[in-house]
Amino acid sequence: MFTPSQHDVRRFFCETFAKQRNRQVLTPLEAMAHDWILQHPEYEDALSNVEEALAADYSVERGLSNPFLHLSMHLSIAEQISIDQPPGIRHAFIDLAQRLGSEHEAHHQMMECLGEMIWNSQRSGLPPDGIAYVECVKRR
Incomplete structure (x- = not known):
C-alpha cells in the first residue's frame, strides 16, 4: 500500500499544476487531480511554488484551510x-x-462524513467504519 508523506502529496499537486500550465502530458491520476485543481482556482497561489508549499503551515492553530488536504480528499x-x-x-x-x-457540493458534504469516519477510527483504535460512512452520506 502506498502511503505518501505530506511533502509527497504537496509536491504531487504542485507538479501536476506546473505540468498542466506547461502543457505537458499528465498521467491519469494527475489528470484527475487537475480536474479538481481547476474547480478550486483559489488554490493556485498555494500550488504555484513547490518550496513554499512544502514549508507552509496549515495547522489548526493557524486557522488556515489546507488546500492539499482538500484536494486529496476530492481524489479519495x-x-x-x-x-x-x-x-x-x-x-x-x-x-x-x-x-x-x-x-x-456532494463531494464537500462527503468530506465531512469521511473526516468523521477517520476521526472516530483514530479515537477508537478500530478500523474505519465504511457502513457508518455510507449512512452519514445518505443522511446529508
Missing part, C-alpha cells in the same frame, strides 16, 4: 465512487449529488 472520494468502496458509496453519492444539484 472520486476513487471511492469509481470502485464503489465502501459498498453503497456510489449510490449514496449519486443521490446526494441529485438532491444538491451539484457533484462538487
Whole structure:
C-alpha cells in the first residue's frame, strides 16, 4: 500500500499544476487531480511554488484551510465512487449529488462524513467504519 508523506502529496499537486500550465502530458491520476485543481482556482497561489508549499503551515492553530488536504480528499472520494468502496458509496453519492444539484457540493458534504469516519477510527483504535460512512452520506 502506498502511503505518501505530506511533502509527497504537496509536491504531487504542485507538479501536476506546473505540468498542466506547461502543457505537458499528465498521467491519469494527475489528470484527475487537475480536474479538481481547476474547480478550486483559489488554490493556485498555494500550488504555484513547490518550496513554499512544502514549508507552509496549515495547522489548526493557524486557522488556515489546507488546500492539499482538500484536494486529496476530492481524489479519495472520486476513487471511492469509481470502485464503489465502501459498498453503497456510489449510490449514496449519486443521490446526494441529485438532491444538491451539484457533484462538487456532494463531494464537500462527503468530506465531512469521511473526516468523521477517520476521526472516530483514530479515537477508537478500530478500523474505519465504511457502513457508518455510507449512512452519514445518505443522511446529508
